[in-house]
Amino acid sequence: xxxxxxxxxxxILSEAASLxxxxxxxxxxTVNLFWYVQYPGQHLQLLLKYFSGDPLVKGIKGFEAEFIxxxxxxxxxxxxxxxxxxxxxxxxxxxxxxKIIFGKGTRLHxxx
Amino acid sequence: DAGITQSPRxxxxxxxxxxxxMCHQTWSHSYMFWYRQDLGHGLRLIYYSAAADITDxxxxxxxxVVSRSKTENFPLTLESATRSQTSVYFCATGLAGQNEQxxxxxxxxxxx
Numbered sequence: 001x002x003x004x005x006x007x008x009x010x011x012i013l014s015e016a017a018s019l020x021x022x023x024x025x026x027x028x029x030t031v032n033l034f035w036y037v038q039y040p041g042q043h044l045q046l047l048l049k050y051f052s053g054d055p056l057v058k059g060i061k062g063f064e065a066e067f068i069x070x071x072x073x074x075x076x077x078x079x080x081x082x083x084x085x086x087x088x089x090x091x092x093x094x095x096x097x098x099k100i101i102f103g104k105g106t107r108l109h110x111x112x
Numbered sequence: 113d114a115g116i117t118q119s120p121r122x123x124x125x126x127x128x129x130x131x132x133x134m135c136h137q138t139w140s141h142s143y144m145f146w147y148r149q150d151l152g153h154g155l156r157l158i159y160y161s162a163a164a165d166i167t168d169x170x171x172x173x174x175x176x177v178v179s180r181s182k183t184e185n186f187p188l189t190l191e192s193a194t195r196s197q198t199s200v201y202f203c204a205t206g207l208a209g210q211n212e213q214x215x216x217x218x219x220x221x222x223x224x
Contacts, residue, residue: 032210032211034212042217043202043215043216043217043218044155044202044204044213044215045215046212046213046214049212090154090155094210095210098143098162098208098210099145099157099160099170099210100210100213101157102147102154102155102156103154104152104153104154105154105155
């Protein structure tokens with residue numbers, strides 16, 4: 001069965017700092033990869049997704065992620081974070097069955 | 113266009129009571145999902161449905177019952193609520209099981 005690991009549970013950064021959140025998965029087959037964001041008190045929203053093609057994917061709000069197949073990784077990056085990026089971020093990967101599996105999330109707190 | 117609605121948004125119930133959480137979508141997406149979100153556990157899939165009258169167990173189905181007689185509705189029932197079922201419940205929809213999912217606003221359930 002697929003598993004998804006987000007190694008950073010809680011990250012604190014200052015505004016304008018660069019961000020990288022790690023995500024590793026275990027499934028070795030064809031993967032669909034996602035990053036979702038949950039702002040305080042809100043539901044999850046899709047940040048970006050990778051199905052095929054260019055392994056560097058650009059999403060909304062200046063976020064990007066890189067799929068590295070050899071490392072089973074799909075790390076999320078942003079060159080300069082803003083206070084409004086304070087949220088919880090979830091990596092997700094498809095399972096062998098017809099569903100996707102979410103990581104446990106990374107809470108990002110940006111200091112103004 | 114309401115998209116996905118969940119009701120109630122907040123619910124307090126007592127141990128042993130039956131409670132039903134409603135999920136309604138206006139997009140006619142084939143797939144619908146129920147997740148629970150708990151601190152330290154991220155999102156865990158309870159049940160999902162690929163189409164009307166087709167449901168499957170997710171990671172944590174015990175204590176829950178679902179049905180899907182119509183494409184647009186996917187109610188989740190706690191047959192005899194327990195304190196461990198205190199959580200935030202999210203409904204989601206998708207065009208396919210392994211594609212991106214769209215989340216409802218959530219229901220915060222407290223079992224006393």
